[in-house]
Amino acid sequence: MKAKNIIEKLWEQHVVRQEEGKPDLLYIDLHLIHEVTSPQAFEGLRVAGRKVRQPNLTFATMDHNIPTVDRFNIKDPIAKKQVDTLSANCAEFDVRLLDLTNEEQGIVHIIGPELGLTQPGKTIVCGDSHTSTHGAFGALAFGIGTSEVEHVLATQTLWQAKPRTIQVKVDGQKKPGVFAKDIVLAIIQKFGVNFGTGSIIEFTGDCIKQLSMEERMTICNMSIEAGAKAGLISPDEVTFSYIKGREYAPKGEKFTEAVEKWKALASDEGAEYDQTLEIDANEIEPVVTWGTNPAMSSYISKTVPTFESCNTDSERKSLERALDYMGLTPGMAIEDIPIQHVFIGSCTNARLSDLRDAASFIKGKKVSPNVRAMVVPGSQKIKRIAEEEGIAKTFVEAGFEWRDSGCSMCLGMNSDLVPQGEHCASTSNRNFEGRQGKGARTHLVSPVMAAAAAVYGHFVDVRKLQEEAVR
Numbered sequence: 443m444k445a446k447n448i449i450e451k452l453w454e455q456h457v458v459r460q461e462e463g464k465p466d467l468l469y470i471d472l473h474l475i476h477e478v479t480s481p482q483a484f485e486g487l488r489v490a491g492r493k494v495r496q497p498n499l500t501f502a503t504m505d506h507n508i509p510t511v512d513r514f515n516i517k518d519p520i521a522k523k524q525v526d527t528l529s530a531n532c533a534e535f536d537v538r539l540l541d542l543t544n545e546e547q548g549i550v551h552i553i554g555p556e557l558g559l560t561q562p563g564k565t566i567v568c569g570d571s572h573t574s575t576h577g578a579f580g581a582l583a584f585g586i587g588t589s590e591v592e593h594v595l596a597t598q599t600l601w602q603a604k605p606r607t608i609q610v611k612v613d614g615q616k617k618p619g620v621f622a623k624d625i626v627l628a629i630i631q632k633f634g635v636n637f638g639t640g641s642i643i644e645f646t647g648d649c650i651k652q653l654s655m656e657e658r659m660t661i662c663n664m665s666i667e668a669g670a671k672a673g674l675i676s677p678d679e680v681t682f683s684y685i686k687g688r689e690y691a692p693k694g695e696k697f698t699e700a701v702e703k704w705k706a707l708a709s710d711e712g713a714e715y716d717q718t719l720e721i722d723a724n725e726i727e728p729v730v731t732w733g734t735n736p737a738m739s740s741y742i743s744k745t746v747p748t749f750e751s752c753n754t755d756s757e758r759k760s761l762e763r764a765l766d767y768m769g770l771t772p773g774m775a776i777e778d779i780p781i782q783h784v785f786i787g788s789c790t791n792a793r794l795s796d797l798r799d800a801a802s803f804i805k806g807k808k809v810s811p812n813v814r815a816m817v818v819p820g821s822q823k824i825k826r827i828a829e830e831e832g833i834a835k836t837f838v839e840a841g842f843e844w845r846d847s848g849c850s851m852c853l854g855m856n857s858d859l860v861p862q863g864e865h866c867a868s869t870s871n872r873n874f875e876g877r878q879g880k881g882a883r884t885h886l887v888s889p890v891m892a893a894a895a896a897v898y899g900h901f902v903d904v905r906k907l908q909e910e911a912v913r
């Protein structure tokens with residue numbers, strides 16, 4: 443039998459209709475929903491007099507435009523309307539919803555895995571680009587548009603053209619001070635923001651195998667920033683033990699049976715891909731983005747690029763525009779970039795392990811008087827555990843604000859904004875112009891790099907600080 447990769451296996455298992463020259467019709471196992479991209483889809487159902495085909499496979503949360511302090515008091519009328527509309531739609535169409543009163547509420551891509559809804563072998567969609575996060579479990583998970591949300595609600599299926607497959611092989615061992623965020627930013631730095639266009643990426647290699655589920659999620663989360671439709675990782679023991687015992691995970695004998703099926707999903711030895719790219723984890727340093735897309739980044743020991751590094755006129759223009767927006771000088775050291783805001787949050791880096799890593803750096807230190815820093819846990823459950831563990835106290839004593847969960851400062855859709863012209867060290871995934879507010883200057887980093895920037899008021903090489911601590 444021909445060796446197959448996991449993408450081919452997942453695709454074959456979900457095609458319910460196939461015709462020459464047309465996209466395939468895929469069955470969808472899990473449909474996640476949030477307040478921003480679902481109102482028109484439900485409205486479409488209402489107008490057509492249709493029901494949600496499989497309410498038991500549909501799951502909603504509110505996350506994007508909710509406040510992270512005084513959460514029941516939504517001041518922005520548009521945000522309030524979206525949140526209220528989601529509640530009304532879920533009640534009318536019988537869809538489970540984690541609303542603001544629910545102890546399990548959180549960012550959609552955090553709660554799916556946390557509740558055990560996200561499992562290997564599933565097709566998972568959501569009207570949200572970072573649905574790729576769920577691929578970390580060996581699921582085929584991708585973002586869809588609002589009209590597709592309506593199609594999935596009505597039929598539990600989706601038309602999809604078969605994508606190309608790319609293997610991104612990460613071998614070697616990541617060094618202390620280097621995190622999953624640095625790996626994925628380094629991949630995007632090396633291969634660009636478009637290398638994944640029209641493709642699904644499977645991340646493979648020794649380095650990936652050694653990562654925890656939380657770290658794998660950070661990597662798959664950002665596959666979309668490489669232009670890919672989805673990113674995934676073949677499931678293994680790390681995956682199975684993360685899922686075991688979670689609320690919606692199979693239990694007892696059913697779990698054992700599921701694991702057998704999940705094991706068979708992993709890419710076969712010798713499986714082929716349309717393209718293979720490689721990167722050596724040994725060479726990766728902590729990464730900081732200096733520009734306005736996630737590939738515009740440098741290692742912490744390096745500098746902002748100069749115009750001499752540009753090969754073409756268009757490269758020169760885009761560098762000029764990015765540096766102008768970011769208010770940076772060509773050739774300046776990354777360590778000299780001043781920081782006024784620090785945001786530890788988002789579906790990329792607001793899981794418990796991220797907060798633990800940042801808190802262990804922060805312990806006994808103080809946020810610089812020039813910095814406003816906040817931690818926004820990815821879910822209320824993470825918030826609760828962090829409070830029990832004393833992590834919250836560590837952050838608060840250092841001078842961080844400690845918030846309720848939500849997308850928060852990851853995007854300017856709620857009241858957590860970065861003022862015009864100010865710099866923010868952010869653990870989120872997008873540094874586009876205006877992403878954190880009009881004129882806001884975003885630098886993407888790992889949680890520990892963000893925590894260090896909060897203390898020093900500029901970027902610092904956390905590896906040097908670790909060496910000093912040992913000495």
Ligand SMILES: CC(C)[C@H](C(=O)O)[C@@H](O)C(=O)O
Nearest residue numbers: 478479506569570571572853
């Ligand atoms: C609002 C939503 C549609 C959007 C997305 O699709 O990704 C958001 O989550 C983002 O991160 O930009």
Ligand code: SF4
Nearest residue numbers: 572788789849852853
């Ligand atoms: S945390 Fe950010 S990236 Fe994730 S879903 Fe929310 S807005 Fe999108």
